[in-house]
Amino acid sequence: xxxxxxxxxxxxxxxxxxLRERSRVISSIINPLLWLLIxxxxxxxxxxxxxxxxxxxxxxxxxxxxxxxxxxxxxxxIVWDKKVDFMKEVLVAxxxxxSIFVGKILGGSTDTLLQILILFAIGFILTFVGVMPGxxxxxxxxxxxxxxxxxxxxxxxxxxxxxGSQMESPEGFQLIISFLVFPLFFLSGSLFPITNxxxxxxxxxxxxxxxxxxxxxxxxxxxxxxxxxxxxxQLSPMLDFMIVTLFSIIMIGIGTYAFKKMxx
Amino acid sequence: MPIIETxxxxxxxxxxIAVDTLNLQINEGEIFxxxxxxxxxxxxxxxxxxTLKPPTxxxxxxxxxxxxxxxxxVRKSIGIVFQDPSSDEILTGYExxxxxxxxxxxxxxxxxxxxxxxxxLVELTDRKxxxxxxxxxxxxxxxxxxxxxxxxxxxxxxxxxTLGLDPQSREHIWKYIERLAKEKxxxxxxxxxxxxxxxxxxxxxxxxxxxxxxxxxxPKQLKKDLGxxxxxxxxxALDLDALKKLSYIKDISSCEGxxxxxxxxxxxxLQEILNVVGKIESVEIRSPTLDDVFLHYTGxxxxxxTPEGSWAEKMMHASxxx
Numbered sequence: 001x002x003x004x005x006x007x008x009x010x011x012x013x014x015x016x017x018x019l020r021e022r023s024r025v026i027s028s029i030i031n032p033l034l035w036l037l038i039x040x041x042x043x044x045x046x047x048x049x050x051x052x053x054x055x056x057x058x059x060x061x062x063x064x065x066x067x068x069x070x071x072x073x074x075x076x077x078i079v080w081d082k083k084v085d086f087m088k089e090v091l092v093a094x095x096x097x098x099s100i101f102v103g104k105i106l107g108g109s110t111d112t113l114l115q116i117l118i119l120f121a122i123g124f125i126l127t128f129v130g131v132m133p134g135x136x137x138x139x140x141x142x143x144x145x146x147x148x149x150x151x152x153x154x155x156x157x158x159x160x161x162x163x164g165s166q167m168e169s170p171e172g173f174q175l176i177i178s179f180l181v182f183p184l185f186f187l188s189g190s191l192f193p194i195t196n197x198x199x200x201x202x203x204x205x206x207x208x209x210x211x212x213x214x215x216x217x218x219x220x221x222x223x224x225x226x227x228x229x230x231x232x233x234q235l236s237p238m239l240d241f242m243i244v245t246l247f248s249i250i251m252i253g254i255g256t257y258a259f260k261k262m263x264x
Numbered sequence: 265m266p267i268i269e270t271x272x273x274x275x276x277x278x279x280x281i282a283v284d285t286l287n288l289q290i291n292e293g294e295i296f297x298x299x300x301x302x303x304x305x306x307x308x309x310x311x312x313x314x315t316l317k318p319p320t321x322x323x324x325x326x327x328x329x330x331x332x333x334x335x336x337x338v339r340k341s342i343g344i345v346f347q348d349p350s351s352d353e354i355l356t357g358y359e360x361x362x363x364x365x366x367x368x369x370x371x372x373x374x375x376x377x378x379x380x381x382x383x384x385l386v387e388l389t390d391r392k393x394x395x396x397x398x399x400x401x402x403x404x405x406x407x408x409x410x411x412x413x414x415x416x417x418x419x420x421x422x423x424x425x426t427l428g429l430d431p432q433s434r435e436h437i438w439k440y441i442e443r444l445a446k447e448k449x450x451x452x453x454x455x456x457x458x459x460x461x462x463x464x465x466x467x468x469x470x471x472x473x474x475x476x477x478x479x480x481x482x483p484k485q486l487k488k489d490l491g492x493x494x495x496x497x498x499x500x501a502l503d504l505d506a507l508k509k510l511s512y513i514k515d516i517s518s519c520e521g522x523x524x525x526x527x528x529x530x531x532x533x534l535q536e537i538l539n540v541v542g543k544i545e546s547v548e549i550r551s552p553t554l555d556d557v558f559l560h561y562t563g564x565x566x567x568x569x570t571p572e573g574s575w576a577e578k579m580m581h582a583s584x585x586x
Contacts (some may be wrong), residue, residue: 007366088316093368094368
C-alpha cells in the first residue's frame with residue numbers, strides 16, 4: 001500500500017511539473033508540426049512511398065519520434081533532480097528503489113502520451129483538410145497505436161532513466177542526442193522505406209527496436225486499410241508488438257538494476 | 265540499548281578521510297549534537313546514517329537495523345532535513361508537503377493536519393500556494409524544515425537546521441524541536457556550527473574535527489570540565505613565568521595570538537594577575553562557552569571564517585539584494 005502511494009506521489013509530481021512547464025508542452029507540438037509540414041511537405045513534393053503521400057508515410061514515424069525524444073529526455077531530467085537535491089528527498093523516503101523506478105516510468109510515460117494525444121489531434125485535423133490522405137485514424141486504430149506507443153515509451157523512458165541515473169552532470173545531454181536519440185530515429189525507417197537498404201545499413205536498422213514500433217504502427221494506421229506495402233518490413237503487428245514488449249522488459253530489468261546501484 | 269550506534273564508521277574520499285573510525289552511541293529520546301567547523305565530516309556522517317552514502321568501512325545500526333544490510337528498514341525509521349534545498353521549485357509549498365506525506369505513507373487526515381501545523385510553525389501559511397520558485401532563500405529553508413518535521417519519525421536528522429534563518433524564526437524552530445523530543449520521545453540528531461544552538465538544544469554533543477570525535481558530553485559538563493572561568497589577555501609581551509607560579513591558574517594556553525588563562529573565581533584573582541604579568545592592552549573575563557571547549561581540545565578557534573558554500577546564506581544575500 002505504502003509503495004503504491006509513493007509511486008502515485010512520483011507520478012503526480014512528474015505530471016504536474018510537465019503541465020506547468022509550458023515550454024515543454026509547446027515544443028512537443030511545434031516540433032512534430034515542423035516535420036510533418038516542412039520536411040513532409042518539401043520532400044513530399046518529390047517522393048511518395050507505397051501508394052500514400054510522404055506526409056502520410058512519415059506520420060507514424062513522427063509519432064515515434066515524439067515518443068523517442070520526450071521519453072529519453074525525461075530520463076535525463078533525473079540529473080536535474082540530483083542537482084537540485086530533489087532526488088535525495090525521494091531516495092531517503094521509505095520506498096523501494098524499484099518503486100521509485102516504476103513511479104518515474106509512469107510519470108515519463110504520461111508526459112509522452114499526453115504529447116502523443118496532441119499529435120493524434122493534429123493528425124486528425126491534417127487528415128480532415130486533406131494533407132494526409134490514406135491515414136486511417138479510427139477509434140480502434142488509435143487505441144492499438146496507443147498500446148504500441150505506450151509499450152515503446154516504457155522501454156525508451158527506461159533507457160533515459162538508466163542514462164540519467166548514471167550521469168552526473170547535464171553536459172552529457174548533447175552526447176546522448178547525437179549518439180543515441182538521432183541514430184535511433186534515423187535508423188528506424190521513420191523517414192524512408194527499409195525494403196531495399198544497402199547491405200551495411202540493414203543490420204543497424206533491424207537491430208533497432210524502434211524499427212518494429214514504426215513498422216507496427218505504420219501497418220495499423222496505413223497498411224492494413226490500404227492493402228499496400230508501405231515500405232516497412234511488414235511483420236505482422238502482433239510480432240512487432242512482441243519484439244517491442246521484449247525490448248521494454250529488458251530495459252525495465254536493466255533500469256531497476258541501475259536504480260539500485262544509483263549514487264548521488 | 266542505544267538507538268543509534270556507529271561501529272568504526274569510516275568514509276574516505278580520494279585524498280582525505282572525511283569520517284575516521286567513528287564510534288558513537290546515541291540514546292532514545294535525546295537531542296544529540298554533532299558540532300564542528302565546516303568540513304569536519306558532520307554532513308558525511310549524517311548521509312551515511314540515512315543510507316544515502318555507503319561507508320568505506322565500518323557500519324552503524326539505527327533503531328536496531330544495519331545501515332548497509334537493511335537500508336529499507338532504516339529509512340522507515342528516520343526523517344531528515346537536508347542542508348541543501350530539496351524541494352521541487354515548480355510545485356507549490358503545499359504540494360511539496362503533500363508529496364512528502366504520500367512518500368511517507370501518512371493517512372490523509374493526519375497529513376493535512378500536520379501540513380497546517382508545520383506551515384504555521386515556519387510562518388508560510390499565506391504563501392503555501394505559491395510556487396517554491398518564488399520563495400526567498402530563507403523561505404525555502406523554512407519549507408525544507410517544515411517538510412522534515414512533518415511526519416514525526418522515530419529518529420530525526422537535522423543538518424544545520426537553522427542556517428541562514430533570522431533569530432526569531434530560529435527560536436521558534438528550537439522550541440518545536442525541543443517539544444518533539446519531549447512529547448514524542450523522538451531522537452534528534454543535529455549538526456551545527458552554531459555554538460549557541462548546540463548549547464541550548466543538545467542533551468549531549470560530540471565535537472568533531474577532521475572526521476574524529478574530539479570530545480563528547482553534555483554541554484554543561486564540557487564547559488565545567490574546562491575548570492572554571494577564562495581570562496583572556498592581550499599584550500605585546502607577557503611574563504609567562506610569573507603566571508606559571510600562580511598555583512590557582514589551571515591552564516595557560518595561547519588562543520588566536522592571545523593568552524587564555526583558566527581558573528576558578530577569576531574576578532577575585534584578577535588584580536594579582538594583572539600585577540604580575542606586566543603591561544597589557546586588554547583583558548576579558550568570562551564563563552567558558554563551547555567555543556572555548558573547542559579551542560581547548562583542538563587548539564584552534566571554531567569560528568574561523570564564515571561557512572563557505574552554504575546555499576542558504578548565499579541565497580539570503582541574493583534575496584536581500586533584490
